[in-house]
Structures are given as C-alpha cells and as structure tokens.
Amino acid sequence: MAEITAAMVKELRQTSGAGMMDCKKALSENDGNIEAAQDWLRTKGLASAAKKSGRIASEGLVGVAIEGNVGAVVEVNSETDFVARNETFQDFVKTVAQLGLSSGGDLEKLQGMDYPDTGRTVAEELTHMISTIGENMNIRRVAVETVEQGAIASYMHGAIKPGIGKIGVLVSVSGADSGAADAIGKQVAMHVAATNPQALGQDDLDPELVERERAFLTEQARESGKPEEIIAKMIDGRIRKYYQEVCLLEQTFVIDGESKVGKAVEAAGDGLSIAAFSRFGLGEGIEKKEEDFAAEVAAAVGG
Numbered sequence: 001m002a003e004i005t006a007a008m009v010k011e012l013r014q015t016s017g018a019g020m021m022d023c024k025k026a027l028s029e030n031d032g033n034i035e036a037a038q039d040w041l042r043t044k045g046l047a048s049a050a051k052k053s054g055r056i057a058s059e060g061l062v063g064v065a066i067e068g069n070v071g072a073v074v075e076v077n078s079e080t081d082f083v084a085r086n087e088t089f090q091d092f093v094k095t096v097a098q099l100g101l102s103s104g105g106d107l108e109k110l111q112g113m114d115y116p117d118t119g120r121t122v123a124e125e126l127t128h129m130i131s132t133i134g135e136n137m138n139i140r141r142v143a144v145e146t147v148e149q150g151a152i153a154s155y156m157h158g159a160i161k162p163g164i165g166k167i168g169v170l171v172s173v174s175g176a177d178s179g180a181a182d183a184i185g186k187q188v189a190m191h192v193a194a195t196n197p198q199a200l201g202q203d204d205l206d207p208e209l210v211e212r213e214r215a216f217l218t219e220q221a222r223e224s225g226k227p228e229e230i231i232a233k234m235i236d237g238r239i240r241k242y243y244q245e246v247c248l249l250e251q252t253f254v255i256d257g258e259s260k261v262g263k264a265v266e267a268a269g270d271g272l273s274i275a276a277f278s279r280f281g282l283g284e285g286i287e288k289k290e291e292d293f294a295a296e297v298a299a300a301v302g303g
Helices: 008-014 021-030 034-044 046-052 087-100 107-111 122-135 178-195 207-222 228-246 261-267 293-302
Strands: 059-067 070-078 137-147 148-156 167-174 274-279
Touching: 008 021, 008 034, 059 087, 059 148, 059 167, 070 087, 070 148, 070 167, 070 274, 087 122, 087 137, 087 274, 107 122, 122 137, 137 167, 137 228, 137 274, 148 178, 167 178, 178 261, 178 274, 207 228, 207 274, 228 274
Parallel strands: none
Antiparallel strands: 059 070, 070 137, 148 167, 167 274
C-alpha cells in the first residue's frame, strides 16, 4: 500500500473540500491515487456535502423524546423551511431525538452513535442526507433532563407532528406523585415556551449577566440626578424585578396570571418542585443571512 503523506491529504482537501479524516480514508481506500480518492469521496457524498458546509442553516426542526424518567431535546438545522417539511428530514429529527436519550447531553457522543438500519453513524447519516437533499444541515445541540422520582414533561410549540416543531421544552418535576408531577410539568413547559426564562432561580443565573444588568440600571438611575443612597435602593428594587422577569421560579405563572411558578408547582402536589428545564427555540442565536434576490439577479445580468 502506498504511503499516505500529509501533502497528499492537503491536496485532496483543496480539490474536494472534504474533511481531513475523510480525505485520509479516501486515499487509504484507493492506494494513494488522488483521482480515485476524489471519485470515492463523491460516491460517498462527502465532497458535495463539504461544499455546502459553509452555507448558513438556521431553519429546520426541534425534536423532543421522553422515555421513562429521561427526556431529550435536539435542534437539527437546515437552510430552508422547505426541507423541514420533507418527511425524510422529519424522520431523521425524530430518530436523533430518540437517540439523544442515551447521549447524556453530549453532542459529540450523539453524532458518533449508530443510526438505525443504515450501517452509518448519526454524523455519517447527516452527511448522506446533505448529499441527497442538496442543502447544508447540522445537528446543532442536544440537552437531556432526568429525574429520580417524579416526571419529565414536555411541550412542543408549532408542532408539525408529535414531538417535532419550532420550540421544544423539557421540564423535570421532582415528587412522589408522578401523575401530579406530569400534569403541572406540562403546564410549566407551556409557560417556559412562552416566556423563555434564562435560569431556574437566582442562584442559577450567570453572575456576569446580573452585574451587566446592575451596571446598566445604575447608569440609567444616575441620569435622574438622585443621591447615591437613593439610587442604591432603586437598584435593589429593579434587580428584584429583573429576577422576576428572567428566573422561572419567580415568574408569574401564565396559566393563572397570579401565582409565582415555584408556588404554583408546590400547590399542585405534596413535595413537588421543579428540578430543571431545557428550552430550544429553532434558530435562536444564529445570524440569518438576508437574501436580496433582486440584487442577485441584477448582479448576474450585469456580470
């Protein structure tokens, strides 16, 4: 077998756009023949998939799966909503969510899992779909919630089928009465979808976020010209209000419009409490490319 050098791998990467490990494998499979390796990559769909990898994928679906006292939520992105309506893509998201139950919330572990009935890993199946469908896609994130005693409840906003949609929420409710935990958990999951809390309680908030908010409120208050001791009291009150806005347990429960979420859960059953939650909103935080088709046509005609 021919020796596979770094220079050969580099050359194949430049001509195919495929990943380093894929190029190395292609060369190994083809005795170092660059042209044969290029054909091998094309056959596997790796070259065409790599060329699409730079495109922004901000559409797609969120998937949720629950099995016993374990729940998983995943986000799988595509370039267009048209692909999100593709049944093959939808089945992929549902399957990945189900596999996510065993991932421990580790994205790399999830991507390396065997994809059912294909002989491929999850990552390889994704590459196969990119090549087949013709759009860039990626598994962006996964979260897993568990509870020893109680229930994992979920809510899917904008569901197009059971378990897949635009906003997926998992809520872990601890307590001896699993039925009561599930019932209130589903209501809290709906609340989380609507309000998008940043943390469970005050202690779970990123201290940097709190300090940034405090600094902003302090500067804002100083513009009023009030004395520093008065400003300090104003800031304390506004920080408490900030906690009520961003901490799930301190938010006003949207279901009744009166109770704090934490108190509503306690009232729903003896010893019930929210242990954790996860909320995935499709495409949140992804910088979406603004398409100007008129400009594109004009540029094409001018070019």
